[in-house]
Amino acid sequence: MNILVINGPNLDRLGKRDPSVYGSETLKQINEKIEKFARKIGVDVEFFQSSSEGEIVSEIGKADGVFDGIVINPAAYTHTSVAIRDAIEAVEIPVVEVHISNVYSREAFRSLSLTAGACRGQIAGFGADSYLLAIRAVSGKI
Numbered sequence: 338m339n340i341l342v343i344n345g346p347n348l349d350r351l352g353k354r355d356p357s358v359y360g361s362e363t364l365k366q367i368n369e370k371i372e373k374f375a376r377k378i379g380v381d382v383e384f385f386q387s388s389s390e391g392e393i394v395s396e397i398g399k400a401d402g403v404f405d406g407i408v409i410n411p412a413a414y415t416h417t418s419v420a421i422r423d424a425i426e427a428v429e430i431p432v433v434e435v436h437i438s439n440v441y442s443r444e445a446f447r448s449l450s451l452t453a454g455a456c457r458g459q460i461a462g463f464g465a466d467s468y469l470l471a472i473r474a475v476s477g478k479i
């Protein structure tokens with residue numbers, strides 16, 4: 338079983354970016370944690386990060402039939418991107434949305450996710466552990 342983990346804009350700056358909201362771990366450290374956890378439950382993971390909406394759309398499409406599922410943190414595109422929502426809707430593999438922070442306890446605009454409705458579900462607010470919970474959730478849907 339293999340799962341693609343996609344991270345959107347500014348998540349490459351984790352560790353430096355607003356640590357009171359997103360914690361002090363870098364994306365590399367989080368990915369290592371995900372890899373370790375995934376290995377334990379028999380899942381292979383690959384990682385993709387981009388700040389470009391178009392690249393994320395393409396990567397979702399390319400993953401269909403190649404990966405068994407996707408875990409995605411669309412970051413700010415969560416709240417704006419019809420294109421990423423449509424890309425998620427267009428693939429047959431299960432997709433689970435992740436947020437490090439609890440988007441529902443922050444600014445009002447973060448409470449709207451355009452992308453979550455196209456996903457099997459959403460996990461938000463558990464810091465880096467949100468990704469581990471999402472890996473478990475996707476693997477259960479495969």
Ligand code: DQA
Nearest residue numbers: 410412413435436437438447
């Ligand atoms: C985020 C929440 C988004 O609102 C924000 O734009 C991000 C990160 C999170 O993981 O908590 O970049 O997706």
